Amino acid sequence: MKSFIQKISILLVTLVSSSLIFAQDKSDKLIADCAAAKEAFIKADSLMPHMFNTAPGYVIFPNIGKGAIGVGGAAGNGILYEHSKPVGKADMTQVTVGFQFGGKAYREVIFFEDQAALENFKAGKLKFSAQASAVAVKTGAAANVKYTEGVMVFTQEKGGLMYEAAIGGQKFGYNSF
Numbered sequence: 809m810k811s812f813i814q815k816i817s818i819l820l821v822t823l824v825s826s827s828l829i830f831a832q833d834k835s836d837k838l839i840a841d842c843a844a845a846k847e848a849f850i851k852a853d854s855l856m857p858h859m860f861n862t863a864p865g866y867v868i869f870p871n872i873g874k875g876a877i878g879v880g881g882a883a884g885n886g887i888l889y890e891h892s893k894p895v896g897k898a899d900m901t902q903v904t905v906g907f908q909f910g911g912k913a914y915r916e917v918i919f920f921e922d923q924a925a926l927e928n929f930k931a932g933k934l935k936f937s938a939q940a941s942a943v944a945v946k947t948g949a950a951a952n953v954k955y956t957e958g959v960m961v962f963t964q965e966k967g968g969l970m971y972e973a974a975i976g977g978q979k980f981g982y983n984s985f
Contacts, residue, residue, distance in 0.1 A: 864890065898929075921960070924958065930982050
């Protein structure tokens with residue numbers, strides 16, 4: 809009986825360890841995707857390194873997929889950074905309504921102006937309404953952008969085709985490592 813319990817215990821430990829390694833591999837891939845997205849933002853606008861270096865925190869969503877036929881939705885996963893160090897996973901969901909058709913992929917970075925804005929994000933209090941706007945990253949785009957309610961948002965198209973005249977909002981979630 810003791811041998812059977814030992815075998816079951818070893819099996820359980822192995823299963824738990826394997827699932828933790830798999831989860832870590834997923835997190836490592838997401839962190840690598842975020843690093844590539846950060847480089848793409850920096851390559852597109854030479855003022856972005858200043859943003860990444862001076863913001864107390866930022867969240868990068870390297871792959872957001874969006875699709876719509878009348879009603880649309882978008883979703884993506886990302887990493888939250890505090891003082892340029894990854895501290896947790898984030899997710900974004902979006903629902904839109906209006907004239908829209910197609911699909912696209914893009915990346916998004918949200919910079920936080922101060923610790924209070926960063927804490928609001930971590931507490932799940934950050935939501936973007938229809939009035940929120942993101943700046944498409946291109947050369948010099950960061951030069952004239954200002955923080956609005958403690959955040960500054962940049963997007964960069966990756967591909968796809970979408971026709972859109974819609975309103976909606978984004979909602980975020982966060983889990984620390």
